[in-house]
Amino acid sequence: MGFVIPRAAFNQIIETLARRYRLYAPVRKKGAGRFLDTDVIMYDEVTTADEIVFDAKSDYAFKEALTPLSEVLFYFTEATTQEASFDNRPLLIFARSCDMHALKRLDQIFLENGPEDVFYQRRRELVNFVLMGCANSFDNCFCVSMGTNIAPDDYLFSVDLTAEGVACNVQDEAVAALFKAYGEETADVVPAHVTENKVKVNLPEQVPFSVRTDPLWDEYTVRCINCGRCNFVCPTCSCWSMQDIIYTDNGNVGERRRVGASCMVDGFTDVAGGGSYRKKNGERMRYKVLHKIYDHRQRFGINMCVGCGRCDDVCPEYISYSNIINKVYDASKEGE
Amino acid sequence: MSNAYIPFPSTILDVIKHTAQEYTFRMSYTGDVLPGQFFEVSIPKYGEAPISVSGIGDGYIDLTIRKVGRVTNEVFEHYVGQKMLIRGPYGNGFDTGLYLGEETVVVAGGTGVSPVRGVIDALSKGESRDNKYVIVGFKSPDDMLFKDDIKQWDDTLNLTLTVDRATEGYEGNVGLVTQYIQDLPLSDPKTAKAVVVGPPAMMHFTIIELKKKGFVDENITVSYERKMCCGLGKCGHCRIGDQYICLDGPVFQYDKAKELLD
Numbered sequence: 001m002g003f004v005i006p007r008a009a010f011n012q013i014i015e016t017l018a019r020r021y022r023l024y025a026p027v028r029k030k031g032a033g034r035f036l037d038t039d040v041i042m043y044d045e046v047t048t049a050d051e052i053v054f055d056a057k058s059d060y061a062f063k064e065a066l067t068p069l070s071e072v073l074f075y076f077t078e079a080t081t082q083e084a085s086f087d088n089r090p091l092l093i094f095a096r097s098c099d100m101h102a103l104k105r106l107d108q109i110f111l112e113n114g115p116e117d118v119f120y121q122r123r124r125e126l127v128n129f130v131l132m133g134c135a136n137s138f139d140n141c142f143c144v145s146m147g148t149n150i151a152p153d154d155y156l157f158s159v160d161l162t163a164e165g166v167a168c169n170v171q172d173e174a175v176a177a178l179f180k181a182y183g184e185e186t187a188d189v190v191p192a193h194v195t196e197n198k199v200k201v202n203l204p205e206q207v208p209f210s211v212r213t214d215p216l217w218d219e220y221t222v223r224c225i226n227c228g229r230c231n232f233v234c235p236t237c238s239c240w241s242m243q244d245i246i247y248t249d250n251g252n253v254g255e256r257r258r259v260g261a262s263c264m265v266d267g268f269t270d271v272a273g274g275g276s277y278r279k280k281n282g283e284r285m286r287y288k289v290l291h292k293i294y295d296h297r298q299r300f301g302i303n304m305c306v307g308c309g310r311c312d313d314v315c316p317e318y319i320s321y322s323n324i325i326n327k328v329y330d331a332s333k334e335g336e
Numbered sequence: 337m338s339n340a341y342i343p344f345p346s347t348i349l350d351v352i353k354h355t356a357q358e359y360t361f362r363m364s365y366t367g368d369v370l371p372g373q374f375f376e377v378s379i380p381k382y383g384e385a386p387i388s389v390s391g392i393g394d395g396y397i398d399l400t401i402r403k404v405g406r407v408t409n410e411v412f413e414h415y416v417g418q419k420m421l422i423r424g425p426y427g428n429g430f431d432t433g434l435y436l437g438e439e440t441v442v443v444a445g446g447t448g449v450s451p452v453r454g455v456i457d458a459l460s461k462g463e464s465r466d467n468k469y470v471i472v473g474f475k476s477p478d479d480m481l482f483k484d485d486i487k488q489w490d491d492t493l494n495l496t497l498t499v500d501r502a503t504e505g506y507e508g509n510v511g512l513v514t515q516y517i518q519d520l521p522l523s524d525p526k527t528a529k530a531v532v533v534g535p536p537a538m539m540h541f542t543i544i545e546l547k548k549k550g551f552v553d554e555n556i557t558v559s560y561e562r563k564m565c566c567g568l569g570k571c572g573h574c575r576i577g578d579q580y581i582c583l584d585g586p587v588f589q590y591d592k593a594k595e596l597l598d
Binding site: 246 | 563
């Protein structure tokens with residue numbers, strides 16, 4: 001059902017929805033950017049539409065709603081273990097097409113790879129989406145190349161801010177009833193989507209083994225500083241480490257958490273006794289990039305990368321991941 | 337839905353001391369388990385560590401543990417009669433049936449003997465024991481594990497026991513496991529099976545020697561050790577290429593394993 005409604009009406013609908021759902025949307029954090037006097041756009045809970053940033057790409061993805069950077073699994077006391085409780089109110093996430101596609105990848109890891117993950121599943125059941133249309137491509141986006149520019153259908157409604165008003169394709173009955181209080185249904189509204197990005201990548205269908213040992217990775221041993229920012233902004237990076245802590249005031253009590261982990265950062269492969277794998281940053285880059293565009297596809301049938309370009313946005317060394325994909329494509333052709 | 341992260345209590349039935357750092361903890365456990373599979377030993381407030389099953393018996397499993405880290409240090413504070421939390425078994429494990437009727441060489445180094453102990457045991461109880469060769473290496477005589485088993489294997493199988501460096505009073509073989517491979521009196525290396533488990537460098541050079549001897553990739557089986565936080569295919573640490581060591585391994589045929597580049 002299509003609706004084009006004035007912004008004021010849209011704001012009221014969002015305020016109504018905020019009473020039914022926890023709204024999780026990209027917001028601008030003033031002065032919290034990585035450089036002096038710069039902002040950062042990241043996800044947080046909102047209660048009004050005015051807090052939501054519609055005109056820029058968020059620097060971080062929504063994944064923390066499902067895979068918090070630090071999540072308590074259990075609390076330990078002397079002899080008992082208690083599963084941690086969590087906020088079980090339904091969640092409404094404002095996300096763009098690329099991020100909605102990312103959800104499928106997270107599901108594959110947490111629900112299809114081995115037994116279902118209880119902690120993921122219990123959050124996953126609460127998740128609903130609002131699709132934020134993309135009238136224009138942002139810097140570094142390459143969703144068209146990745147085939148993620150058109151969103152999957154499972155959103156409650158879409159939002160596009162247009163000159164005529166807020167254009168929404170409403171798919172959920174309960175939400176449609178809300179919209180009907182503010183305006184007449186119009187002709188179908190198609191959520192805006194990008195059909196061309198400035199950045200384009202060629203994806204190799206097969207990556208021969210020779211590409212894994214190709215000298216192309218050596219460059220990143222020198223350039224990459226293994227800070228792991230690319231992993232933390234990526235909507236599909238989901239690795240974590242188990243961490244037990246003891247409360248300083250009482251050593252008999254503690255908790256087991258899982259915390260976000262990065263395959264670029266030291267320690268990711270450390271085993272007891274001092275062993276570790278992939279010591280060079282170039283090897284880590286190869287590990288990450290091939291996972292995103294090949295290894296995950298070999299296992300699950302779709303590329304992990306959704307082409308949001310956030311890793312390119314955030315890299316302090318100006319390493320272009322999309323450029324690496326093209327290098328892998330060329331090397332793969334040569335290796336055939 | 338059951339929560340796979342919740343460990344269950346298991347009683348320490350016995351502790352077998354091999355060296356100052358390495359003990360086998362015999363843990364109560366009833367259920368299906370294969371040699372080469374592993375359990376997560378879970379010590380609340382300290383963490384979890386993946387440990388290979390080094391023995392399987394009626395109502396118990398053996399976990400041979402080296403005291404080298406935060407979790408394993410704490411494991412060594414536990415005594416017979418006490419309980420520890422474990423979860424598992426995880427991984428694919430060895431199919432010992434593959435080797436019983438075949439000419440087979442098992443090469444194991446250090447704690448790598450743990451995951452293959454069940455395989456060697458099966459061979460030593462099998463019918464055709466003349467064509468079973470076992471090469472076991474340790475750093476020094478002081479680092480030897482499973483001394484009682486080794487004595488028994490020496491009686492039943494063609495065993496070569498070696499150490500990297502001797503200590504005073506030691507009279508056995510000295511040298512790396514790799515140097516004994518070419519002399520194995522195999523009837524047909526092209527069809528013979530091999531199992532190789534140990535530190536990465538030892539496995540690398542052992543496979544080179546086996547291939548020099550005439551072994552083919554499909555007949556070589558390896559077991560890998562990687563960092564793991566879950567054992568359930570979720571944490572991502574153990575992934576190599578499109579394979580998760582915890583789900584698809586840790587036991588791999590070498591024709592598959594050789595395409596896994598860390």
